[in-house]
Structure formats: structure tokens, C-alpha cells
Amino acid sequence: MVICFQCPDGDDSSEEDTKEVYSPLTLEKLARQRLLREEALAISALKDLPNILFPVMFEEAFINGHTKVLTAMIPVWPYPYLSVGMMIKNLNLETLKAMLEGLDILIAQKVRSSRCKLREINWRNEYHDVYGIWDGSHELLPGFMTQKQPVQNSPDCVVKKELKVTTQLEVMEGRLDESDTYLFQWAQQRKDSIHVCYRKLEIQGLTKATVIEIFKFLHADCVQDLLLCRLCLEDLDFLNPYLRQMNNVLNLKLSHITDTLSMGDSEISLLPTFHYLQKLYVNDVSFIYGNLKGFLRCLKKPLESLIITDCNLSQSDLDCLPDCLNIFELKSLNLANINLCDLLLEPLGFFLERVRHTLEYLELHSCGIQDSQLNTLLPALSQCSQLRVVTFNDNDFSLLFLKKLLHHTAQLNQLESEAYPAPLECYDRDVILSHRLENLCPGLLDILRAKRKPKEVTFETTQCSKCGGFYLYDLETQSCHYEI
Ligand SMILES: [Zn+2]
Numbered sequence: 193m194v195i196c197f198q199c200p201d202g203d204d205s206s207e208e209d210t211k212e213v214y215s216p217l218t219l220e221k222l223a224r225q226r227l228l229r230e231e232a233l234a235i236s237a238l239k240d241l242p243n244i245l246f247p248v249m250f251e252e253a254f255i256n257g258h259t260k261v262l263t264a265m266i267p268v269w270p271y272p273y274l275s276v277g278m279m280i281k282n283l284n285l286e287t288l289k290a291m292l293e294g295l296d297i298l299i300a301q302k303v304r305s306s307r308c309k310l311r312e313i314n315w316r317n318e319y320h321d322v323y324g325i326w327d328g329s330h331e332l333l334p335g336f337m338t339q340k341q342p343v344q345n346s347p348d349c350v351v352k353k354e355l356k357v358t359t360q361l362e363v364m365e366g367r368l369d370e371s372d373t374y375l376f377q378w379a380q381q382r383k384d385s386i387h388v389c390y391r392k393l394e395i396q397g398l399t400k401a402t403v404i405e406i407f408k409f410l411h412a413d414c415v416q417d418l419l420l421c422r423l424c425l426e427d428l429d430f431l432n433p434y435l436r437q438m439n440n441v442l443n444l445k446l447s448h449i450t451d452t453l454s455m456g457d458s459e460i461s462l463l464p465t466f467h468y469l470q471k472l473y474v475n476d477v478s479f480i481y482g483n484l485k486g487f488l489r490c491l492k493k494p495l496e497s498l499i500i501t502d503c504n505l506s507q508s509d510l511d512c513l514p515d516c517l518n519i520f521e522l523k524s525l526n527l528a529n530i531n532l533c534d535l536l537l538e539p540l541g542f543f544l545e546r547v548r549h550t551l552e553y554l555e556l557h558s559c560g561i562q563d564s565q566l567n568t569l570l571p572a573l574s575q576c577s578q579l580r581v582v583t584f585n586d587n588d589f590s591l592l593f594l595k596k597l598l599h600h601t602a603q604l605n606q607l608e609s610e611a612y613p614a615p616l617e618c619y620d621r622d623v624i625l626s627h628r629l630e631n632l633c634p635g636l637l638d639i640l641r642a643k644r645k646p647k648e649v650t651f652e653t654t655q656c657s658k659c660g661g662f663y664l665y666d667l668e669t670q671s672c673h674y675e676i
């Protein structure tokens with residue numbers, strides 16, 4: 193229980209920043225909007241529309257729901273690729289129907305327009321979004337919409353059809369939303385002429401009948417991003433034969449998996465081998481406790497990213513890390529929100545030594561790490577020369593040990609972002625003393641500055657138990673402020 197002096201009395205609504213940015217409409221945009229107001233005119237103008245204007249016209253028609261124009265644009269789309277999922281808002285059943293109608297015209301044509309180069313539509317497929325990497329702020333660039341974005345080491349789809357729609361499927365408690373349902377049924381009826389490629393599959397809560405139905409049609413080999421959420425071990429057992437068919441999964445996220453049958457002691461063979469897995473994200477999964485080794489056995493290729501958060505780990509779990517051969521090329525390790533305070537961290541130190549040439553992200557915030565434990569990590573940490581991001585905030589370090597830590601991270605020249613906890617000296621029993629943080633931080637930053645030019649550095653206190661706020665000192669403003 194920690195409290196601060198800032199607790200607002202429930203009225204923090206005025207803080208919200210609701211600035212809007214207006215940009216003047218360009219003449220071209222005005223012309224486009226005017227043209228689209230007359231759908232018939234716009235459609236007849238398509239044949240004379242320069243290729244370069246197709247993406248902007250499409251976007252305009254899409255955002256404003258000019259469905260007839262959308263339908264008409266598909267059979268004459270002059271690029272091999274059309275991406276609608278990533279940057280255009282207004283994905284809904286109507287715009288989907290309009291696009292599929294356009295595809296139907298294309299499929300029905302005996303002779304295609306010589307202008308049409310369309311091979312693939314990307315509908316709502318957010319590449320590698322399983323971990324929330326993509327922030328959705330990309331500006332629309334014509335190239336972005338018409339050229340396929342290369343996905344790292346992504347195996348190409350096994351189904352070869354002239355036309356393909358790449359998308360994702362979310363199954364929530366056995367239900368699909370109306371657009372997914374429509375697309376699924378549409379695709380089933382046209383499976384000879386078009387391949388709907390489900391790159392991402394999300395199953396939240398299990399309904400067996402739906403899963404059976406879906407896998408009659410879905411090509412398991414197409415799935416690259418797999419998210420399994422709110423399931424119990426028995427559900428995983430049921431899904432296993434399906435998972436075994438998914439030979440190309442790159443990213444696997446398991447979240448909120450409960451152990452209702454208390455099968456925790458039995459040998460975990462609940463996950464099949466994933467041959468191409470690059471990222472494994474485990475969040476709030478109880479059966480990982482004491483089973484990490486068996487869990488990592490499902491990997492065949494060296495993993496790039498291992499994220500285990502909000503779980504309990506045992507000493508034997510940490511002990512196995514330095515011996516797991518398939519995580520030695522790790523770029524990213526995240527153990528945030530795992531209580532490590534009662535564990536010996538030597539094995540983690542040995543492990544860091546082994547990945548010192550590859551590790552770029554190390555997140556150890558909110559792990560309850562204490563001074564004495566930190567000591568065992570430091571020698572290995574300063575050897576991780578590729579580190580770009582470290583988070584150590586929300587751990588219990590005294591000023592003395594925090595300084596030690598900074599002397600080590602000061603040697604890491606690639607660091608772009610670093611988060612540290614406010615030292616224990618910034619608390620008086622359970623009260624946050626923000627002025628102490630303000631006074632200490634310049635000296636702490638000097639430790640880094642003596643060796644290199646730091647880019648993004650923060651020191652933050654733990655959250656106040658009453659208001660949830662905390663104090664943060666950052667390099668940019670060089671001041672301490674209250675955040676909530
Ligand atoms: Zn407070």
C-alpha cells in the first residue's frame with residue numbers, strides 16, 4: 193500500500209487533451225469528393241482515371257461509403273495488391289459486401305480487362321499485430337496500399353489460386369461478427385475460384401461445434417498469427433489436433449488459460465511442435481508454473497521473442513533457461529509482472545550471458561526484484577551490447593544499487609529507451625516523496641551522461657494505491673511530474 197500527496201478528488205476529466213487538427217483540403221481532394229458525390233459519373237470516369245489516382249480515389253470512396261464506386265473499382269484495379277485493412281477506417285459489412293461484389297464481377301468475367309492486375313486483397317489483416325506492435329498511425333501512402341508489405345520470413349501461402357483475400361478470423365465464444373460470417377460464407381461458396389487466406393486466427397472461449405465447422409473450410413497451414421484466449425486445459429486438449437495442422441505459425445499468444453482440471457502435475461504435451469515459431473507470448477497462464485521447460489519444447493526454430501507476463505514461475509523454470517537451446521538467439525525477453533523476489537536470479541544472469549549478442553529488448557518491470565538479486569544480473573547485463581530497450585521500473589532498488597545498475601547500463605551504447613524505478617529513498621514508509629525523486633534524478637542521469645548520450649530515460653515511482661497515479665522524472669523535461 194503506497195499513497196501519494198496528489199490524489200485528485202475524482203475530478204480528473206478536465207485533463208483530457210481533445211485537440212483536433214484540421215488540415216486544409218487540397219484542391220485535388222475537393223475534386224475527388226465532388227466527383228464521388230455523383231457515383232455514376234465517378235464510375236464512368238474510372239476508365240480515364242490515371243493509375244496513380246486509384247488508391248486515393250478508393251480511399252475516399254471507402255471512407256465515405258460510396259459502395260457502388262468500390263464495386264466498380266475492383267475489376268479494373270491496376271495493381272496486383274490492394275490493402276484495405278491497415279489504414280482505411282470504415283471497415284463494415286457494407287464496404288465488405290461492395291468489395292466482394294466487385295470480386296464476383298471479376299470472377300465471372302471470361303476475359304479480364306487488360307487494366308486489371310489484381311491478385312490479392314488484404315482485408316483487415318494486421319500484420320504481426322498479435323503483440324500490439326503496429327500503432328495504427330500510418331499515413332496513407334499509395335504505395336502502402338498497392339504493394340505487398342514484406343513480412344519477415346513469412347512462408348507463402350500453400351494454396352495457389354489466381355485470386356486471394358487475406359484476412360483474419362476472430363471467434364468469440366463460438367461466434368463470428370457479421371462481416372466475418374458474411375466473408376466466411378461467401379468464401380465457402382467460391383472456394384474453387386478464390387482463396388480466402390486466414391493469416392490470423394483468434395479463438396476466445398471455446399465452442400467445439402464452431403471450431404469443427406470452421407476447420408472444415410479454413411486452411412490450417414495459412415495461419416501465421418494464432419491467439420488463444422480464455423480457455424482451460426481441456427479446451428487446449430480439444431484444439432490440439434487442429435493446432436498440429438498449423439505448420440506455419442510464427443506468432444503464438446496464449447492468454448488467460450486456466451487449469452481447472454488441476455492437470456498441472458501431468459506432463460504438458462498440450463501444445464504441439466511449432467516449427468517456425470518466432471514469437472511466443474504467454475500471459476496469465478497458470479500451467480506454465482513448473483512447466484516452462486516442457487513448454488519451450490514445442491519450439492523447433494530459435495525463438496526471437498519470449499514474453500511471459502502475469503504468470504507465476506518456479507525456481508526450476510528459471511533454472512532451465514540457460515539450457516534451452518532454442519532461445520539462444522532471442523532478441524526480446526519480457527518477464528514483466530512476474531514476481532521474482534523469492535527466486536535466485538543467477539540462472540537468468542547465465543541466460544543473459546548466452547543471449548548477449550542478440551538481445552535487443554529486456555523488460556523486467558514490476559518483478560519485485562531486490563538489491564541483492566540485482567547484483568547477480570549486472571555482470572551479464574553490461575555484456576548485452578545490442579540492447580535498445582530496458583525496463584526496470586517498479587522494482588525495489590535502493591539508491592546505492594540503482595546507481596550500480598546505471599553504471600552498468602551506461603556502457604550499453606545502443607540503448608534508445610530505458611526505464612528505471614525511483615529508488616527506495618523516495619518513499620517515507622509508504623508515502624511517495626516526489627521532491628526527493630526530483631532532487632536525485634539529475635545526479636542519476638549524470639552517471640549515464642558520463643559514458644554516452646542517453647536518449648529516452650525515465651525514473652518512476654510505484655503507483656499510488658489510492659489514486660493509481662505515480663511520479664515520473666524524464667530526461668526530456670528534466671522534471672518530475674504526476675501521471676495517472
Ligand atoms: Zn494517490
Ligand SMILES: [Zn+2]
Pocket residue numbers: 349350351387388389390411414
Ligand atoms: Zn492461404
